[in-house]
Amino acid sequence: MTELKPHAAHWGSFDAVVRDGRVVGVQPFARDPFPGSLIESVPDIVHAPCRIDRPYVRKGWLEGRRKGALRGGDAFVPVSWDRAVRLVADETRRVRAEHGPTSIFGGSYGWSSAGRFHHARSQLQRFLGLGGGYTGQINAYSYAAAQALLPHVLGTNEVLLGRTTDWAAIIRHAKVMLCLGGLPLRNGLVTSGGAGEHANEINLRRAAAAGLRFIQVSPNRADVPDWCNAEWMPIRPGTDTALLLAMAHVVVSEGKQDDAFLATHCVGWDRLRAYILGEADGIAKTPAWAAPITTIPADRIVALAREIAEAPAMLTATWSLQRADYGEQPYWMLAALAAILGKVGKPGEGVAYGYGSVNGMGNPRRDVPSFAMPAARNPTGAFIPVARITDMLENPGGAYDFNGREQRYPDTRIVWWAGGNPFHHHQDLNRLLRAWATPETIIVQEQHWNALARHADIVLPATTTLERNDIASSGRDRFVRAMHKAIDPVGQARNDHDMLADIAEELGFRDRFTEQRNEDAWLRHLFEQWRQNCARTGVETPDFDSFWSKGWWEADAPPRGEEYTQFAEFRADPDEHPLDTPTGKVELFSETIASFGYDDAPGHPVWIEPREWLGAVQADRFPLHLLSYQPATRLHGQLDPGRVAAADKIEGREPITLNPQDAAVRGLKPGDIVRVFNDRGACLGGLRTDPGLMRGVAMMATGAWFDPLEPGVPGSLCVHGNPNVLTPDVGTSRLGQGPSAQSCLVQVERFTGALPPVRVHLPPHIEVTAA
Ligand SMILES: Nc1nc2c(c(=O)[nH]1)N[C@H]1C(S)=C(S)[C@@H](COP(=O)(O)OP(=O)(O)OC[C@H]3O[C@@H](n4cnc5c(=O)[nH]c(N)nc54)[C@H](O)[C@@H]3O)O[C@H]1N2
Ligand SMILES: Nc1nc2c(c(=O)[nH]1)N[C@H]1C(S)=C(S)[C@@H](COP(=O)(O)OP(=O)(O)OC[C@H]3O[C@@H](n4cnc5c(=O)[nH]c(N)nc54)[C@H](O)[C@@H]3O)O[C@H]1N2
Ligand SMILES: [Mo]
Numbered sequence: 001m002t003e004l005k006p007h008a009a010h011w012g013s014f015d016a017v018v019r020d021g022r023v024v025g026v027q028p029f030a031r032d033p034f035p036g037s038l039i040e041s042v043p044d045i046v047h048a049p050c051r052i053d054r055p056y057v058r059k060g061w062l063e064g065r066r067k068g069a070l071r072g073g074d075a076f077v078p079v080s081w082d083r084a085v086r087l088v089a090d091e092t093r094r095v096r097a098e099h100g101p102t103s104i105f106g107g108s109y110g111w112s113s114a115g116r117f118h119h120a121r122s123q124l125q126r127f128l129g130l131g132g133g134y135t136g137q138i139n140a141y142s143y144a145a146a147q148a149l150l151p152h153v154l155g156t157n158e159v160l161l162g163r164t165t166d167w168a169a170i171i172r173h174a175k176v177m178l179c180l181g182g183l184p185l186r187n188g189l190v191t192s193g194g195a196g197e198h199a200n201e202i203n204l205r206r207a208a209a210a211g212l213r214f215i216q217v218s219p220n221r222a223d224v225p226d227w228c229n230a231e232w233m234p235i236r237p238g239t240d241t242a243l244l245l246a247m248a249h250v251v252v253s254e255g256k257q258d259d260a261f262l263a264t265h266c267v268g269w270d271r272l273r274a275y276i277l278g279e280a281d282g283i284a285k286t287p288a289w290a291a292p293i294t295t296i297p298a299d300r301i302v303a304l305a306r307e308i309a310e311a312p313a314m315l316t317a318t319w320s321l322q323r324a325d326y327g328e329q330p331y332w333m334l335a336a337l338a339a340i341l342g343k344v345g346k347p348g349e350g351v352a353y354g355y356g357s358v359n360g361m362g363n364p365r366r367d368v369p370s371f372a373m374p375a376a377r378n379p380t381g382a383f384i385p386v387a388r389i390t391d392m393l394e395n396p397g398g399a400y401d402f403n404g405r406e407q408r409y410p411d412t413r414i415v416w417w418a419g420g421n422p423f424h425h426h427q428d429l430n431r432l433l434r435a436w437a438t439p440e441t442i443i444v445q446e447q448h449w450n451a452l453a454r455h456a457d458i459v460l461p462a463t464t465t466l467e468r469n470d471i472a473s474s475g476r477d478r479f480v481r482a483m484h485k486a487i488d489p490v491g492q493a494r495n496d497h498d499m500l501a502d503i504a505e506e507l508g509f510r511d512r513f514t515e516q517r518n519e520d521a522w523l524r525h526l527f528e529q530w531r532q533n534c535a536r537t538g539v540e541t542p543d544f545d546s547f548w549s550k551g552w553w554e555a556d557a558p559p560r561g562e563e564y565t566q567f568a569e570f571r572a573d574p575d576e577h578p579l580d581t582p583t584g585k586v587e588l589f590s591e592t593i594a595s596f597g598y599d600d601a602p603g604h605p606v607w608i609e610p611r612e613w614l615g616a617v618q619a620d621r622f623p624l625h626l627l628s629y630q631p632a633t634r635l636h637g638q639l640d641p642g643r644v645a646a647a648d649k650i651e652g653r654e655p656i657t658l659n660p661q662d663a664a665v666r667g668l669k670p671g672d673i674v675r676v677f678n679d680r681g682a683c684l685g686g687l688r689t690d691p692g693l694m695r696g697v698a699m700m701a702t703g704a705w706f707d708p709l710e711p712g713v714p715g716s717l718c719v720h721g722n723p724n725v726l727t728p729d730v731g732t733s734r735l736g737q738g739p740s741a742q743s744c745l746v747q748v749e750r751f752t753g754a755l756p757p758v759r760v761h762l763p764p765h766i767e768v769t770a771a
Pocket of ligand 3: 140141142143
């Protein structure tokens with residue numbers, strides 16, 4: 001018998017086709033005009049051979065090899081759920097008593113599932129918070145540098161993640177859109193909390209049809225679809241700040257700045273202007289100065305500056321620009337340029353970040369409350385900046401700076417992860433692997449034997465969303481969707497909530513954790529809260545049972561003709577509607593940031609040479625700039641064992657793209673297996689070439705599961721193609737402490753040995769005799 005079960009994921013909404021207790025296919029959500037292909041991998045993921053079938057414990061951990069033991073090379077021993085729950089509870093109790101709650105690292109960064117109740121990270125943090133506290137993580141890998149910076153400059157992060165100027169306004173009023181990093185459609189395949197309607201292509205096609213002129217500044221032509229007819233200006237990675245400063249120089253030299261707006265809506269223009277003109281440091285930031293840095297000819301910079309100054313223009317940048325050394329700077333300078341030209345708050349003009357970074361940015365919308373699990377409190381209040389995990393493990397008690405605060409790292413004894421994967425998301429994995437030896441115990445709730453589970457001590461098998469009921473919702477999507485349980489749990493997998501409830505019971509707080517609700521009661525309870533929030537804002541919603549049987553609910557789309565421009569009220573009356581900055585104005589110079597005294601993030605935007613870029617001396621040995629971008633065939637590491645990702649690989653290896661000339665000088669041709677390396681590590685990749693990729697740049701998507709040739713040995717070749725063995729692990733600056741993966745130099749050569757197999761999609765070594 002075949003059944004259809006409504007369901008949703010970050011990568012799209014669908015009906016799961018279920019036959020004989022197995023998910024055998026998917027049918028895209030009928031209301032989604034561009035469902036994308038990622039949902040096709042769902043059946044492969046649910047029934048993958050690398051699903052974790054029961055709880056396991058690392059053999060060495062059971063034998064007492066804990067602190068100081070390199071993880072990843074040991075066998076695993078199967079244990080019963082009862083034993084696993086007791087081991088975890090005893091260890092949590094012991095470590096809390098001996099070392100205090102902050103010695104439990106429960107930051108657990110990661111995307112988890114679209115389902116909001118069973119959201120693994122939220123469940124874990126609720127559990128750890130109610131149990132006495134933990135050390136958390138603040139901000140996101142996606143845009144940590146920007147999250148620290150923008151509140152100082154524009155008084156809000158809405159310009160990055162929230163309600164930005166929408167496409168309706170841009171299409172009506174702007175003539176030009178300057179797109180740093182382009183507007184890659186592949187990134188619009190996903191929405192955190194689940195896509196109901198993939199809207200980016202709708203909006204982009206409308207804009208193209210309306211004749212909006214796109215100027216694409218990025219190393220990779222494919223970052224904007226052909227049908228946008230964008231003008232492509234290739235730029236050397238990591239140098240956008242220099243381009244923007246030079247554009248500002250043209251504006252000032254030609255008197256094109258908006259003096260009135262600068263006087264009434266901005267502070268610090270005198271300081272920034274002096275820097276641009278070179279009065280502060282003796283270097284005028286002219287187009288001739290920026291040309292050799294960016295590789296964009298000076299006359300082209302002049303023309304670009306004039307065009308942006310004279311035409312109604314929207315200025316945007318992808319989030320990738322700030323995941324780089326001093327990644328705060330291009331973001332600040334882009335906002336500054338929009339302010340200097342008086343564009344902030346003008347209908348359809350101004351600045352916003354990420355239109356090409358995720359689905360739904362700038363999609364015209366009504367503000368409807370999203371369905372969510374309430375955030376849990378962490379009684380310790382302790383946290384680290386999201387990407388400083390290796391630093392934390394290496395330096396217990398060590399001091400560091402972050403956004404004006406001096407903080408100290410905790411002494412970590414337990415690392416606990418649910419719904420994220422540091423062996424996917426973190427940089428310099430070989431360094432992480434060494435630091436990963438410092439905790440006594442690493443607890444991981446996972447669905448698959450990915451690299452994180454393989455480097456854990458206690459592995460608790462989690463269900464996928466198809467094995468439980470839930471509700472998907474995102475602030476960027478009009479649809480709230482029911483996620484019906486489609487099949488029984490695979491093997492002995494359990495819901496994160498249920499396993500944590502059992503551990504809470506051992507620790508004496510089950511009822512506080514569950515509030516005596518089961519899954520059904522939780523969903524009804526959260527739904528009722530959401531309904532009340534909606535009612536308060538005048539939005540009508542159905543009752544739970546009607547919603548559940550229909551499978552989805554849709555918020556009204558704003559009527560055609562309605563448009564939204566961010567900062568419009570501020571523009572109209574800066575005294576009545578000040579920004580939430582210390583001065584209420586756009587801060588071209590920030591006294592607050594200046595007072596921190598950081599040389600890597602001073603009081604106004606500056607050009608600082610990245611530690612790694614094509615202008616650096618190391619470029620002699622490592623002459624290719626590696627951009628490790630978001631994969632078109634997966635969500636991060638999720639879906640990697642699925643058919644969509646598999647079809648894109650070359651002999652099972654992640655593709656790496658070079659300009660054909662860069663391939664030719666290395667004697668390489670498409671389809672070759674190559675070794676990509678630098679002083680931090682090496683991985684294999686399958687070669688592709690693209691004349692639309694700038695010379696000197698290599699592109700390799702993130703997400704192929706880390707698969708070291710010799711598991712547990714730092715520095716071992718990743719045979720699969722995870723670029724994070726190559727990327728540097730340094731904070732963007734002391735201000736943001738964000739990840740700076742995009743500042744990375746490598747070399748590429750033919751791989752000559754016998755091709756080692758990719759083993760990471762099969763379970764690791766399991767010892768069945770013990771325990
Ligand atoms: N080099 C480089 N590195 C990067 C980036 C880059 O551009 N370049 N980008 C960074 C960015 S922006 C991000 S957001 C991060 C993403 O990093 P992550 O969000 O950590 O990556 P995911 O692979 O989505 O990890 C989610 C994990 O949760 C698991 N999971 C899913 N559902 C459940 C569940 O219900 N229960 C449990 N227990 N587990 C579940 C999945 O199996 C998966 O392993 O990567 C960052 N890393
Ligand atoms: N299909 C899919 N979509 C995703 C994700 C996924 O895993 N899969 N992940 C989601 C997540 S978590 C996030 S945070 C977003 C991230 O969204 P982004 O950060 O915007 O994504 P990237 O793919 O890293 O980068 C976009 C483009 O920026 C360009 N670029 C890189 N460096 C520079 C530079 O220095 N200057 C200029 N001008 N351009 C540069 C590159 O050519 C690249 O193609 O994507 C989301 N969308
Ligand atoms: Mo992200």
